[in-house]
Amino acid sequence: MEVEQIKTLSGPALAKAVSSLLEAPNLYVFSDILELPNVRELEKGPHAPVYQLLKLFAYGTYSDYRQRAASLPELTPAQRNKLRHLSIISLASNQKCLHYSLLLQQLELKNVRELEDLLIEALYCRVIQGKLDQRNQQVEVDCSKSRDLGPNALPGIVNTLQEWCTGCDAVLSGISKQVNRANLERKRQQKKKNEVETQVKELKKKTRSGSWMGFGIGPSRGGFRR
Known part of the structure; x- marks a missing residue:
């Protein structure tokens, strides 16, 4: 029926x-x-x-x-x-x-x-x-299967959902902190990489400059001098 x-x-x-x-x-x-x-x-x-x-x-x-x-x-x-x-x-x-x-x-x-x-x-x-x-x-x-909610069941469900939301907030906060740490570490690594690249460029410049100074070409009576 x-x-x-x-x-x-x-x-x-x-x-x-x-x-x-x-x-x-x-x-x-x-x-x-x-x-x-x-x-x-x-x-x-x-x-x-x-x-x-x-x-x-x-x-x-x-x-x-x-x-x-x-x-x-x-x-x-x-x-x-x-x-x-x-x-x-x-x-x-x-x-x-x-x-x-x-x-x-x-x-x-x-x-x-x-x-x-x-x-x-x-x-x-x-x-x-x-x-x-x-x-x-x-x-x-x-x-x-589901059952009907009893007259006094709602407060317990609300408390359970609040605890779940609190747990989610804690997880999100932890994830946010990890993301921030990861970003800071990425910036630190990028800065270090830039510093190393700058040092390499300077070293290459000095190396090329030293080569011309040590083995420079200039006029002399005998022709070229070493």
Whole structure:
């Protein structure tokens, strides 16, 4: 079901449509749905648990669901699988090498076989891109799908960008100093080269002048004199 279709729904039909969307295989961003006026109305009605589940799919993880499971609708197998995929994305945003032990704990899977099946599925669906390292019991993540930004995520992003900008300024300052030193060294070398060329020219002049003085030609009674 498309977002445009959801706009026309309300009550139980809307709650059912939202629950179905949480199973959609290629849907990992939910901000467009959360911002719909009729969906926001679910928050204060009898279908509030569905709205809270939608928010959890947007910003939360499987561990968050387990902590609040008593107040939320029971997950279908497809929703459970999707929420685990979303949790992997969140973990991959903080570290690019995810150990099996961490994933087994966070995703509450029984064994490595179940975990690897889930990871292979995530790789196949391009939820994450990377490779399994079975020898070291970890998955190396190159990149992953994006998720919605949580309400409190923006300040952290701003701080990260400011730190990045500060780092860039420091690098540019270091490069500028190196360029200045290189320019000064180039000028020094050029000056030295000019001085050497001047000395060579003077030496050539003196050499030619000495040759004419030592072996000069001039008139004499006997003809030429040496």
